[in-house]
Amino acid sequence: MGEHKLVIVEWANKLTNNIFNVGDNFLPTHIFMSVFVTILILLFFKISSKNLSLFPGKMQQFLEMLYSSFQSIIDNEVGEAGRKYITVIGTLGIFIAISNLIGLFPEMGSPTSNLNITVGCALFVFIYYHYQGIKKHGVFGYIKTFAGPVWWLVPLFFPIEIISHFSRPLSLAMRLFGNIFGEDLVIIIIASIIPAGLIGPVPVMGLAVFTSLLQAFIFITLSTIYLAGAISEEH
Numbered sequence: 192m193g194e195h196k197l198v199i200v201e202w203a204n205k206l207t208n209n210i211f212n213v214g215d216n217f218l219p220t221h222i223f224m225s226v227f228v229t230i231l232i233l234l235f236f237k238i239s240s241k242n243l244s245l246f247p248g249k250m251q252q253f254l255e256m257l258y259s260s261f262q263s264i265i266d267n268e269v270g271e272a273g274r275k276y277i278t279v280i281g282t283l284g285i286f287i288a289i290s291n292l293i294g295l296f297p298e299m300g301s302p303t304s305n306l307n308i309t310v311g312c313a314l315f316v317f318i319y320y321h322y323q324g325i326k327k328h329g330v331f332g333y334i335k336t337f338a339g340p341v342w343w344l345v346p347l348f349f350p351i352e353i354i355s356h357f358s359r360p361l362s363l364a365m366r367l368f369g370n371i372f373g374e375d376l377v378i379i380i381i382a383s384i385i386p387a388g389l390i391g392p393v394p395v396m397g398l399a400v401f402t403s404l405l406q407a408f409i410f411i412t413l414s415t416i417y418l419a420g421a422i423s424e425e426h
Contacts, residue, residue: 324421
């Protein structure tokens with residue numbers, strides 16, 4: 192039992208240090224895994240997109256289903272005019288989903304279990320939807336959307352809107368990080384305690400697959416909602 196406790200402490204410390212990548216590694220683990228996931232995605236789509244035809248095979252059907260899923264999210268929140276954003280939202284969603292799932296493989300680590308990566312994704316969304324809002328309405332027109340419906344409510348609405356917008360990247364980053372970090376920690380603890388070895392964490396890993404995909408879906412759905420608000424014609 193004492194050995195199990197030592198293993199748990201060792202793995203928990205290793206995972207905890209990975210939050211901000213405490214250590215002397217030349218290339219931080221979360222950076223290496225992020226690059227690895229990016230290369231993996233590029234290779235997958237490079238290979239799978241060859242030989243597309245009017246009579247799709249299983250791989251082409253999967254790609255079309257994937258595209259339709261992102262298109263549905265965009266259509267529901269932004270409308271058909273927002274389909275030009277599918278490439279950005281889709282790329283972000285696929286990167287986060289694969290980053291969440293890859294930590295379930297032995298000797299692999301989820302990039303999204305590191306706060307630096309989730310903050311980076313959240314800041315990208317923050318900058319991107321503000322850029323699109325400014326592009327659509329102009330600088331002053333976009334700033335006016337923070338002022339409320341009538342001029343005499345500006346002192347109330349403006350600070351509330353500013354706080355609301357700056358809290359969004361924090362919320363996105365912490366939600367994703369907390370869930371993926373928690374999953375990895377639970378799997379490590381169960382694998383250390385249960386003598387069944389690799390079989391022990393399997394039920395938890397099955398649930399982790401669902402929650403990993405769910406967290407990616409939540410992230411891109413919220414990102415799309417923020418984008419829709421920034422470019423809304425109601426402004």
